Amino acid sequence: MTDPATFDPASRPLPEVPGVLSRDQARATGEWIASVQRPNGQIPWFTGGHTDPWDHVESAMGLSVGGQWEAAERAYYFLRDTQRGDGSWPMRWQDDVVEDAGIDANYTAYVAVGVWHHFKVTGHQGFLREMWQCVRRALDLVLRFRGPEGQIWYSRGEDGELRREALVTGSSSMHHALRCGTLIAEELGESVPDWEITADQLGEVIRTRPELFSPKDRYSMDWYYPVLGGVVVGEDASARIDGRWGDFVVEGLGIRCVDDNPWVTGAETCELVLSLEAVGRHAEALEQFTNMQHLRDDDGSYWTGLVFADGKRWPVELSTWTAAAVLLAADALSRATPGNDVFRYVSNDTAAKLGR
Template sequence: MDSLLLSKGIFPETFLRKTVDYILSVQQDNGCIPWFVGGKADPWDHTEAAMGLSIAGECEAAEKAYQWLQQAQLADGSWYANYQDGEPLYCEKRETNFVAYVATGVWHHYLISQNRGFLLRVWPMVEKAMEFVLRNQAPTGEVYWAVSEEGAPLRDALITGCSSVYKSLECAVNIATVLDQDKAAWRTGYHRLGKTLRHHPECFDRTWESKERYSMDWFYPILAGVYRGSEAKSRIQERWETFVKKDMGCLCVSDEPWVTVAESCELTMALLAAGERTKAISLYGWLHQWRDGDDGGYWTGYQYVENIIWPEEKTTWTAGAILLAADAITEHTPAARLFLENNLLPEAQVAQAAREVRA
């Protein structure tokens, strides 16, 4: 079995170079990063792949990816769920966590590049995206999972989606703070969402079957910073045996024999955030048997009962997740701890002064 055991300060740059090149080989001239050549693109997974490029120092390609998002953004700040060759595949809904994730990617890139000019260029995009998201925050704090083609909120919420939005709100607030933008309402939305995720499970999965069979519902609240410390460790322990298949990875859902590489990478980072470093390094070490040695891409998943790679796709977002987890373990870049800790910057002095003047 192929394995890769990492430690702090030793980023496997040579080993992962092909993986970076795989993402670059799929990226289109306009900056869009589809799942694979000829495949669809979606805003969330496109951003995940771009974050992998930032980690590798491919800053020009990463910024080109955000430029594509900026050009494709709709007037209300959102994006369609999927695109093919620059056109939306369907327009029935737009998902709030897909829209919010651009802030996580932009902040991640800024932490690495320290390129304030880039931050200024993409600020209008981030601002419109987060205003769209917060327009769809319920009075009880959760963020509705999507809007219809007409823009009406679909009034239910997902734990995984809202956890992702929670981290994106943290990143958006930090972008606004660095740029001295007064976004106190974003801070309020962030704290409201965190409180609902922690204390009000009744606000989620109200109109459909519970999503607790999905591993992401288990670990995403840790990855996003909803739980830390002893609470995070307890949450990991509760369902470790349910979701983790030794020597293979993390299951996507508890009732199917299918381990998926991207979820395993995200769980790796959640384990680091929970202080479970030994488990994180072991889990990440299992994943490289699913790597194509020829082009450096990683297969999306493995069905271990039938002993088959399924689906037969090497997705760019899986490659991005591999790079994010490697960075988190080795602390290779200044963005390595983004998912390992909450780091909400203090309010900008300009914003505080503006409120004092208005008062």
């Protein structure tokens, strides 16, 4: 299979959305994310900012789509080399200093999504084998956060105390991670039945037991993430998106992060694009992707958000994970790399399991 070290960078596929994002612009965005990466592979939120494991993986996925395959692998090897004995990572680093040593189950799980995505993009079997034990330890730890009714508790503090609270967004992302981990295992001839069983149980309680989850309805992520994570599919997914479209979508600008503030954010808008693509609503996905391009800067980076009531950038930062979300959305729209279906495939797999 492909080894990035021997694969001509000029031949690597790059997304292109005609009239919105060119291949050269996509390449520039990938190069910008790589410019923020630290020498040890760590990818902070922005130059000089902090790092968390989830957004680090999201940024690495952007590197894969942006043709920066070697930089992406350095990012994953950073996780392999810093993984703690229990399979977790700290919630937050500043440079190389741990600022929060607690465990977030979703932060821990997301490495499986990134590793599977990078393998799909590059075909690099050796990378998949090198990362397998890291993925296995991470997802095995997530299983230890299971609650009594199929939910997954979201965190354990620095004091070692388990926070017995389940969140819709994080749980939907963990559902996706468990599915991707199962696909990695199948590719390598490994058996992990507990991951698939846990994903099935988790998906069922997200769909049918909302009382088990802390209410976070003001956040757009709780609206679309069950679709993005492949939990809610088909007509149910479209109905969910339609149900709160008017609360979050701002004409011509993208979507709100929260429903009660005049603030649109690029990453959330691009995640909605991915969700729309997962349910076959391409025209709406393309429109939202087009609408959020006002956040693009000249060097290929993206501002995190815009307070549209006064036209000000907020926060005043160019975030790596926003740029990565743009590249992932562009890939889903253009079907450019073999990893473009990393969200759609899981959604379709769940639909097949549910007979929809």
